[in-house]
Amino acid sequence: MIAVKNLFARGFTRRGLLSATAAVLIASTSPVVLAATPKDTLVLAWAIDDIITLDPAESFEISAGEIMGNTYDRLVRFDVADPSKLYGDVAESWTVSEDGKTYTFKLKPGLRFASGNPLTADDVAFSLRRAVKLDLSPAFILTQFGLTKDNVAEKVKKIDDLTVVIETDKAYAPTFVLNCLTANVAAIVDKKLVLEHEKDGDLGYAWLKTNYAGSGPMKIRDWRANEILALERNDNYYGEKAKLPRVIYRHVKESATQRLLLEKGDVDIARNLSPEDLAAVEKNADIAITNRPKGTIYYFSLNQKNPTLAKPEVREAMKWLVDYDAIGATLIKGIGTIHQTFLPMGLLGAIDEKPYKLDIAKAKELLEKAGLKDGFSVTMDVRQTQPVAGIAEAVQRTFAQAGIKLEIIPGDGKQTLTKYRARNHDIYIGQWGADYWDPHTNADTFARNPDNSDNAASKPLAWRNAWDIPELTKKADAAVLERDPAKRVAMYTELQRDLLKTSPFVIIYQMVETAGVRKNVEGFVLGSTSDSTYVFRVSKN
Incomplete structure (x- = not known):
């Protein structure tokens, strides 16, 4: 919790502090009586445990992206x-x-x-x-x-x-x-x-x-890892000043807790609501639901340093061991749409081809062809947020039907990402958001790996999974230089189809970002990328 004297020292007035106390309290195991958020402060409940750094030269995480977009x-x-x-x-x-x-x-x-x-x-x-x-x-x-x-x-x-x-x-x-x-x-x-x-x-x-x-419209005032991040209006900003003096992100992982806080008015916006909790808050006259397709896809990937996962038949078998229909109808209902290619819809050249479905018999046939008739054991690193944790458990069940014993290793965002970036995982499940609005943003990471050595300068997702792909890298390099839009679209179409069958990426869905917003909040618009949701434009009546 931020100390009272520390808040005063950092410019929070006594009146503002008394009204904002509930808003800045960190969710804890002890019961706390919360009050409505103050009129001059926007409070968001969001899972922000993936934030590792505030340096824009290093920041590369989803929630950190939003902070950078509002402050730099x-x-x-x-x-x-x-x-x-x-x-x-x-x-x-x-x-x-x-x-x-x-x-x-x-x-x-x-x-x-x-x-x-x-x-x-x-x-x-x-x-x-x-x-x-x-x-x-x-x-x-x-x-x-x-x-x-x-x-x-x-x-x-x-x-x-x-x-x-x-x-x-x-x-x-x-x-x-x-x-x-x-x-x-x-x-x-x-x-x-x-x-x-x-x-x-x-x-x-x-x-x-x-x-x-x-120099952005807001400045970072406080950050407590896995607890809270507070922004304050930057009065030196060249453009239209932020409408509210401060914005507070509270780290709240559980969807049910977010929903409760939103319904009670203890937060203004909830960002990680599950399909069930979204359905519940839709019935509340004081809450509106806003959503937008995001340039973010969810996937799990197979480390090719693991000799079992490096077998082409195993890579393909795992794509037949996901119950996409069930995941779409339950775990991501209202917050995502099934998608199996590396370019999210909306980007130039994206295709919406979905050849895979749950087929245990086909998967078993491929595993037998790989010499793994009796299955094998493997681990998956999972950030304990929804729907990622739920999807991991669903995959664990369908894997078991083909004889694959999947051990889930839980962790927070920092732990799982650090391990993934060091290529120390077996299977990693997570998300990838477009860094800029061009198809090369995803081609460069999923379909390109110019140096697969451990000390490579460039470390895209293909590198993280030790997938050595010199020919696909050449195709991706050619596509980014093509100035003819029609030819460029054809090149990205070919790349997506290549990866569908051969890659170690099992792409599951494209995010439809959804938020529950109290109706006294105005101007909250979800962006298509992680750094384009601008809370500095938000006001409250």
């Missing part, structure tokens, strides 16, 4: 209403050279960070260079343009205080490059503030993991 600016953003449209964020305008390799951005004048420091082209160049030099999980979004630690100082340059230039190695489709620059890894950090906290040349990395150095 970037050169450009996409329109939430129409993701195919781009607009300038701190960039006032931009041009692309005739050879398609040089992007020149003119910045809006008079910009300032939350700290009060001026935001200039020097900060933009520093931020992009920093992300490339740190070379953490999301850095590949920038390094795919040919940027490296050695050349980024020459390729990303400040021309003057309001002009920055980015040079790419190839003539990519401009929309692809610009969409990548909407990603969190391209967020702009306060160079002066970050370097004040630099230690041993780490570019402020240790400090920024738990601190804030942005």
